[in-house]
Amino acid sequence: MRTALLHPMYFGSILQYVAIAQSDAVIFENEDNYQKQTYRNRTYIYGANGKLLLTIPIKHTQKQGRQLYRDVRIENDFQWQALHWKSLETAYRTSPFFEYYEDEFVHLFEKPKEFLLDFNYECMQIVLECLQLDISFSKTTRYDKNPKEIVDLRDLVNAKKEKPHHLQPYIQVFEDKHRFIPNLSILDLIFNEGTNALTYLEHQSIFL
Secondary structure, X not given: OOEEEEOOOOOOEHHHHHHHHOOOEEEEOOOOEXXXXXXXXXXXXXXXXXXXXXXXXXXXXXXXXXXXXXXXXEOOOOOHHHHHHHHHHHHHXXXXXXXXXXXXXXXXXXXXXXXXXXXXXXXXXXHHHHHOOOOOXXXXXXXXXXXXXXXXXXXXXXXXXXXXXXXXXXXXXXXXXXXXXXXXXXXXXXHHHHHHHHHHHHOOOOOO
């Protein structure tokens, strides 16, 4: 039995969902400290000009030291939700499956969200439903730096220190301009591949 330990991400990268789809069970890290420049509050999509970063603004605490991920609050003074949804529409409106799935996602951007971790779980639940991916997952109750008997894939959250992985190409909206861009947000795969997305995830030959 293969159990993967992962960080909840903002929607999550394709590699994250390769790991989820190819695991028997998943544990999500709920007790770690928040770190900047990670997929905790950012995701990459494929825009008309290439790779486009979407970042959720967070409230900065006045406390000294690190802040727990689950305590991080979203900064709603900025119209980030409207901006992110407009960016997704612009990037994927002409993709084969955007209209099929847009009603599943649009409500995530209509009401203010308070805690980043809670919002990421909400996004993930919608993604799992769209993928029709039924997984068994749990959450950690304490932080373990070196867990045993599980596959520790928490480093997938590091946006700035990504390890190269080979992912099979699929058709992307703007690939004629910028070629295939691997490991974007899972939304890129869903909007382009639709009902074939889960099959794609299951057939990547890279269990991490």
